[in-house]
Amino acid sequence: MKRIDHAEASSGFIKAADHLEFHDKRLWDLRKKRDREAESMPEWQDLRELASAIKEHTLSHLADYLLEFERNAIANGAQVHWATDAADHNQVVYDILKSRGARTLVKAKSMLTDECEMRPFLEKRGIEVMETDLGERIQQLDDEPPSHIVVPAVHKLRGDVARVFADTIGTDPAKDDPHYLAESQRQHTRPVFLRADAGMTGANFAVAETGSVVVCTNEGNADLSVHLPDLYIACIGIEKIVPRIEHLGVFVRLLSRSALGSPITQLTSHFRAPREGTEMHIVLVDNGRSERLGMADFWYSLKCIRCGACMNTCPVYRRSGGLSYGATYSGPIGVIIDPTFNLRKYSALPFASTLNGSCTHVCPVKINIHEQIYKWREIIAARHQLPFVKQEAMQVAGKVLSNPKLYRIAVEAAGSGIERLPRFMMYNRLNAWGRQREVPSAPTATFRQWYIANRGKKDEKGK
């Protein structure tokens, strides 16, 4: 499978200057709001510590809590299904819909169903699927995946949305007023809500103690999706479990503050049991999570509560856009999750980082994101998945820099600045440095030459 070329994709994103500036500013504003919320709570760091500890505890007792959740969900009247991978998940969902004769599915946001590529699977089998989260709906109508896990269409300007809606739901192409666009979308989707045969949500949390599914939203679309049709399906990654209802408060306090810088989402819905005469199904999905749980360096990534704070703060993400990662999960969290799905395809992503570490320090569950990025690089190199030029460059650099004589020849050779750049910087994509930057000018002597001329050799050995 072809390797995703993040650098190439980001180049296209950066060329659209208006979009880039808006994208960077909008997400940076979210980061600033997050800072203000965090600073307003003296216990913020304690909460992060606690959230991390609860997640680590849960993940290290995951089988027990999953079974507890299943028992309680069944006792509540829900039906529980287990899916080992994406194909299994899609089939389970399709079988439920088919056996009940459901033709139309309205669904709230779920990264898991994107991860499983559920929508095209169902559509091919004649099921009409409508995304009901506004951002997800925009992306669906534009036939693009979400570019951000919380704000899926954040890379679009209002003019882009006006164009998409004009082309798909018949709005006036000249009108890009957000209220007009939102209202048009609402009018367009309401009839579908009313005639839908089934509703679907993901889950922010699944509480083992109560068997309930907790969904945090701002638009009310999840509640409409659950309450209008007679059939409700919740798709849940197995890492979403929290042990007790009392633990939920810790995460609810962190989630929206980290994501959007708001104290709480408009709605925190607890879906516990089917209404009289309706069905509630819960699909618990593994899809690589158990395998990740067994990876000594990477299992911490399962603590993620999908707030997107790492994406908002990431200077690379803000300037390249989520689509440039070519994966369901983008930004810092994507960079450490995606290689578990396909090492070769996503082998360039851990290099789409300056290792600046900002992500790790905004993460509400204290995932050591930038350290995992570093670890992935080691694995990718060890498994010979580096591009040939980089591999070559590092071999040459390793030889020159470990040999004082060769090193001196490289840095003391007469010549232009370009020739004198360390080879590891210049070897690949010749003069990539100089495309948009001036090359440093070469001084007349290296520091070592100056030192020998001015301090003599007397303390060569430091004695």
Added chain:
Amino acid sequence: MKVALFVPCYVDAFFPEVGVATLELLEKLGVEVAYPLDQTCCGQPMGNSGCRADAAATEALFVRNFKGYEYVVSPSGSCTHHVRDHLTSIEQTDEVRKVRSSCYELVEFVHDVLNVRAFPWAEFPHVVGLHNGCASLRALGTASMSEIGGRAFSKPMDLLRAVRGISFVSPKRPDECCGFGGTFSVFEEPVSARMGYDKVSDHHDAGAEYIVSADMSCLMHQKGCAERLDLPVKFIHIAQILNGSRE
């Protein structure tokens, strides 16, 4: 006190004046400094690329050069971070561990070990913006970071405030990475350059005449960006200001 000076490869090759300023500053502060002549690099370019096998010989050479000193001091946050936290491609003998834990970035060495806050020879009558490299800021912890909040502190500012005539401006996003990132700067060139443009513009808009940093690699990148944008911003390493450069 037995102190060795580690001058990173890119400083040796491109910014010898930063090595000179570091050496002279330490000497002015009464430190006897040795410069092992066979030094090259800490291994960071290979290490950050994931290439442990290619980093090993360079890391071993680093340890051979710098063993036996009480402190190893370097005018680079990211190299210090590599030695302290990532020099792991070779067997971790007692000697290796000793070298790793004795490595200090210049600002933290002056601030924490020498505990000096006075530089009577230093005067810098210019408006400066401080750039903390990400390794200095988040790995070495030389200043408080906006992600964590809490009590604000800054070791480089503690030192710079002692310089006569200097004044400071702050960019809108002081902790934002400038986009150098080592090999990132060439393999992810489009984003790297854009981050650099945004960083130098932020300082320029704030009114900075100079961008000062303890990390010359960030400045090498930013300087290249500012020159291409034709921005009248100059760049200087903190060692040069503390050593008395008036430019």
